[in-house]
Amino acid sequence: MTRTASVASSPTVGTDVTRVAVSTVIFSLRREPGEVRPTLVLPLVKRTRDPYEGAWALPGGWLDIAENLESAASRTLAETTGLSPSYLEQLYAFGAVDRSPSRVVSIVYWALVREDISRTESFENVAWFDAASLPPLAFDHNQIVGYALWRLRNKVGYSQIAHGLLADEFTLAELREVYEAILDRRLDPANFRRQVESSDTLLPTESFRTGSHRPARLYRYNQDVELADRGPLAH
Amino acid sequence: MTRTASVASSPTVGTDVTRVAVSTVIFSLRREPGEVRPTLVLPLVKRTRDPYEGAWALPGGWLDIAENLESAASRTLAETTGLSPSYLEQLYAFGAVDRSPSRVVSIVYWALVREDISRTESFENVAWFDAASLPPLAFDHNQIVGYALWRLRNKVGYSQIAHGLLADEFTLAELREVYEAILDRRLDPANFRRQVESSDTLLPTESFRTGSHRPARLYRYNQDVELADRGPLAH
């Protein structure tokens, strides 16, 4: 099934006011059959009108007058990808006067989507890109993605956020590969195991992933601990 | 000299659109003559109109159509306190539908001002409060200040931000007292000295602060290192 990604239309007010948009940098993981390590990918929308017609841009839309910021992020995320995020956090408010021909303040969120459901539907005008090698994007969106990547790499170091990219059950090697893809460096399997086991965030199951060499125990994410601190509104 | 703190008037558009405001949580330090340790203080503005008329609120104002976000924060900060900040960083964008009778998205910044210049002028309708014991504020401003305090305490742990509260030259004890006031706990003077000396952020001078017991060497902040990472726009 193919749907058309919704394209935001301008609000009814004129261009002499500041308009508020909400965009989201959506990260997921793709494991190519031949590839050794998974890669970080994100969905972009091809613009169908000026400015930057034809260029790729972050999914987003105008903030509705009766809509909370995070609701707008969830809504535009669902409209673009048909997915619901496992993690959603405000990134930054971009409001430079010259970032768009008309005055637009963009409240940007960033999100994680689990890999097992991240390719179930495809939408027109939407494509997934390798986060490490993006084309020139519309507006200041390259800068925004760069900052989101920086935040993700930072946060993976002191929170349990990597779980947000994995399916329900996973091996320690799979979890380590997520860290390696985000941080772009190898981690010692032995030390990684000890660190993550001592953090009380994993629940071992009695199942094993078999198929190659010695079977690896499957773990489940401990729902009792938050993935990460999501800001001032996460009480 | 006494000036009147400017009170923002509504933009010319109607109430059926989302308006963008910019507010700032401004931290400074006050050393009471009798007190042992300095306390963290912040300026608030008494509202002169509905909603929340008579209540204390964060300094701020409406975003001008041709004004960058950070410029608006600097402008309202200067209008309220007559000061320019030693540090200014975006905190968060607050946009819940019910946070104000009309729809307002507030881009909130937080700032540090040096103590030696933080009381040079006084403005009507402005008062400085102990950051640890605030009265009930207008809108969601108590929540906002709480988050700013959390961010300040966090950032003081991994950046050189405490220098932003001190004058040009200072002793290690004075710097330590800033940390103690922010973190609200005592720090070992010996270990504090070693940590800060090994971080390459201080330049020793040949001057000494005298007047009590053994004179203490004065240090200067090393301008080569940034106070802290200020976000995606600080290139």
Added chain:
DNA sequence: GCAAAAGTGTTACCTATACACCCATGA
């Protein structure tokens, strides 16, 4: 058996912390 990944043990090193101790000044 052999290769390779799963999983365990051991060690070196670095940093945070606690605290004993000496130094220099004002009163």
Added chain:
DNA sequence: TCATGGGTGTATAGGTAACACTTTTGC
């Protein structure tokens, strides 16, 4: 000289990183 803060030395504990080693599977 004594009290007090400035400043140095040192021992300990906890955590990170490197890496040798054992276990268990597929082929």
